[in-house]
Amino acid sequence: MWDYSNKLYDHFRNPKNVGEIKNPDAFADVGNITCGDALYLTLKIDKKTNVITDAKFKTFGCASAIASSSVLTELIIGKTIEQARKITNKDIAETLGGLPREKMHCSVMGQEALEKAIAQYLGEDAPEEHMHEEGKIVCTCFGITDTQIGKVVRENNLKTVEDVTNFCKAGGGCGQCHADIEEIIRQTTGSQEPLPAPPKKKHLTNIRKIALIEETIDRDIRPLMEADGGGIELIDIIGNRVLVALRGNCAGCRTAQFTIHSGVEAKLREMVDDDIVVEEVK
Amino acid sequence: MKPIYLDNNATTCIDPQVLECMMPYLSNEYGNPSSMHFFGGKINRKLNEAREQIADIINARPDEIIFTSCGTESDNTALMSTLECYPQKPHIVTTRVEHSAIMNMCKYLSRKGISVTYLPVDRNGMIDLNQLEDSISESTAIVSIMFANNETGVVYPIDKIASITKAKGAVFHTDAVQAVGKIPIDLSKIPIDILSLSGHKLHAPKGIGVIYVRKGTRFKPYIIGGHQEHGRRGGTENVASIVGLGEACRIAKDCLEIENTQVKHLRNKLENTLLEIIPSSIRNGHKTSRLPNTTNISFEYVEGEGILLSLNEYGICASSGSACTSGAIEPSHVLRAMGVPFTAAHGSIRFSLSRYNTEDEIDKVIEVMPSIIERLRAISPFWKK
Incomplete structure (x- = not known):
């Protein structure tokens, strides 16, 4: 059984702001049923002040996906979109009292939905699609690009392929992209030089x-x-x-x-x- | 809180009578059955008594029973031993729905150069016997097909499968971990060469398994060590657990009828009622060719973990084929092999009963389930009333 915090349980049992806002000022859907989690987020935004006055969600997914969506709505209601944009998946996870590492992708899904909704409100390119255009798909099983992987690696200081899978699912299917993910981690974390080669010695025992x-x-x-x-x-x-x-x-x-x-x-x-x-x- | 335990395909409680039989071998009777003194010798006699009780439930000979540490070891041994006995036959035939003890061993072996044929299954979880026959060639060392599936309870026509395999000249192994003690198995009638069973699925303790090897079947030990089990499995015997398994098999044989009447009745009541009162719920697996204790139901558009945690609040223990309960990314390989759509595979719940379950417990599940599903569907973006 997962080691969930009491706060997470609480948000799973009694999620806040469930539903859909009619005629929302912004909305986003991320994830899909194939991947096992999906989130539909709708926002009401005051056009003069840019303050998010209401937020509602519907989520398909495990308890931590539901709880992550619930705290996301709590975190953003009352904030301006500029303030809301600064919220990261780490904030969502921390507000829940932590998430098991394998479940971090639930918090990433919340952040993605928020970014997408705000971009839609401002008439910008949806960040996710933007990333698709810019990047190339690395994980074909879950359709995740190098740009997306680079982002979770950077923001969460990830070191291993397993971490990347936990945070954004990339690499969790057939596993053929593991070498590419390793390369992205290496490039993103700044160490540009290749893995240290075993020292070549002339007079080996x-x-x-x-x-x-x-x-x-x-x-x-x-x-x-x-x-x-x-x-x-x-x-x-x-x-x-x-x-x-x-x-x-x-x-x-x-x-x-x-x-x-x-x-x-x-x-x-x-x-x-x-x-x-x-x-x-x- | 006393659990309403409906997860008996995961593990079972130890029968109190079984525990009682074991206790002396966890205290005063600690001799080594291999020792050359009376104190060990009497333990050896007790082991052989247990061997007879275990042989009896599958109608085998006691000398065909080899003790192992678990079902997984038995499964691994079956494959490794047979491949080693037939080095000129580097091919295995199995199915896409096996337990990971077979499936992951096959994946490992294919990395080592062994070729593996994974037979597909239909929507009911059944394999095509013609396809089985066609897939066995002269280079097939072993066909390994489970007796009953752990997730869906689907029971395979093992008598036909074994006959086809034998006619084609390969060794036949079956993982009967879920079947022994739930349905009758008569090895004098079915030409099974190797069979795996596990103690903790039939009210014996964890950490004891058996590999049955039919007399005349080529065998090489997988765990190499001392002369125990006539040199077929090294390691000092887990005496207390073996004694417990013997007693558990004796009881299970007497209880086979209860499993197929009382337990089956409760399973049917649970399954039929849930399918009736909860819309968009689907049974996974063949309706009749199935273990009497297992039901696997998909509640569409919701995810299994949420259902399990909600049931947990009432002390109800079940399990799910959803990826999120297991730390996996893909949902159950069994349901996916059966072509269960993702909308349903993620929301599948397995209830597996035992003779210890009561009608009150089943009624409790029936009472709480509709509101659990309704609540989760209200949160789901895919659910449209």
């Missing part, structure tokens, strides 16, 4: 060499082959001879020899030792 070969295969080689439905297994290391077996699609593939020499051997020579020779064992 045997034990260190074996460890480095295993590490390189695990980190740099196998993921690429698995992406093509294949795999690789390290069978033995005899001096500079590295014996490997190809698995899955790679086994019996006509370009196996090419994979072995240009892929595996080249990488191991680059990372470990220039004298390495890779041989395939059937």
